Amino acid sequence: MTARALAAAPFLVSRRDALVMAGAAAATFAMPRIARAAAPFQQPPLPYEESALAPTISARTVGLHYGKHHKGYYDKLNTLVVGKPYADMTLEEVVVAARKANDAPVFNNAAQAWNHDLYWMEFKGGPAAPKGAFADAVKRDFGDLAGLKKAMTDTGDGVFGTGWVWLVKNGDKLEVVGLKDAINPLPDGKTVLAGVDVWEHAYYLDWENRRTAHVKAVLDDRMNWAYVSERFG
Structure with a gap:
C-alpha cells in the first residue's frame, strides 16, 4: 500500500464506522416507543387567573x-x-x-x-343571579336568594372543625347540608349544585378566624348562581 493509501485508511475506517453507527441510531429511533402510562386522574386547570377571586x-x-x-x-x-x-x-x-x-x-x-x-x-365568570327553574326552586324552598344564602351561612357556622357546606337537589327539592371533612352528598344519590369549603386553608390567610364572614362574602361576591342554575337544570 502506498504512503498515500496508508494515510487515507484511518479516514476511510472512521467514515465507515460513522455510517454504521448512524444506521444503528436511525434504526433505534425508528423503533416504536412505549408510551408512558398517564396518571388515571388529572387535576383540571384553574379556570381563571389566581388573582381573579380577589x-x-x-x-x-x-x-x-x-x-x-x-x-x-x-x-x-x-x-x-x-x-x-x-x-x-x-x-x-x-x-x-x-x-x-x-x-x-x-x-x-x-x-x-x-x-x-x-x-x-362555581366561581368562573364571576357573580351572577339564579335563573330559570333554579330561581323558581330557590323562591319556593328558601323564599328568595337571601334566604338561601342565610341557610348556607348558618350551616357553615355549624360545621365543627373542617368540612363543607353543600347545596343539593334531592328529587326536585333544594337542601342545604353541612358535612365534615371530605364528605360530600354524592354517595347519597343527591345532585350537588354548589359547595363552600370551610376548611381553614380556604380562608384563614384572608379572613383569619372569621369563617362566617368568609362564607357570606363567597356567596355574595364570588358565587356564579347562573352556573349553579345550569347544574340544577
Whole structure:
C-alpha cells in the first residue's frame, strides 16, 4: 500500500464506522416507543387567573389552595389506585365506590379532588343571579336568594372543625347540608349544585378566624348562581 493509501485508511475506517453507527441510531429511533402510562386522574386547570377571586379570596390563598392542597389530593389518589379497579372509574364513581367499601384513604382523596373541581368552577365568570327553574326552586324552598344564602351561612357556622357546606337537589327539592371533612352528598344519590369549603386553608390567610364572614362574602361576591342554575337544570 502506498504512503498515500496508508494515510487515507484511518479516514476511510472512521467514515465507515460513522455510517454504521448512524444506521444503528436511525434504526433505534425508528423503533416504536412505549408510551408512558398517564396518571388515571388529572387535576383540571384553574379556570381563571389566581388573582381573579380577589379580594374575597386572595391570589396567595388560591395559589396555595389550588396548587398545594387540591393538587395534593390528586397526587395521593393516583398513588392509591394503582393496580385497583378504581383506576378505570370516573372520579365520581370512585367517590361513591370507596365510600361504599369504607375505603377511607381513597374516599378522602377522591372526594376532596372532586369537591375542589366543583369549588373552582362555581366561581368562573364571576357573580351572577339564579335563573330559570333554579330561581323558581330557590323562591319556593328558601323564599328568595337571601334566604338561601342565610341557610348556607348558618350551616357553615355549624360545621365543627373542617368540612363543607353543600347545596343539593334531592328529587326536585333544594337542601342545604353541612358535612365534615371530605364528605360530600354524592354517595347519597343527591345532585350537588354548589359547595363552600370551610376548611381553614380556604380562608384563614384572608379572613383569619372569621369563617362566617368568609362564607357570606363567597356567596355574595364570588358565587356564579347562573352556573349553579345550569347544574340544577
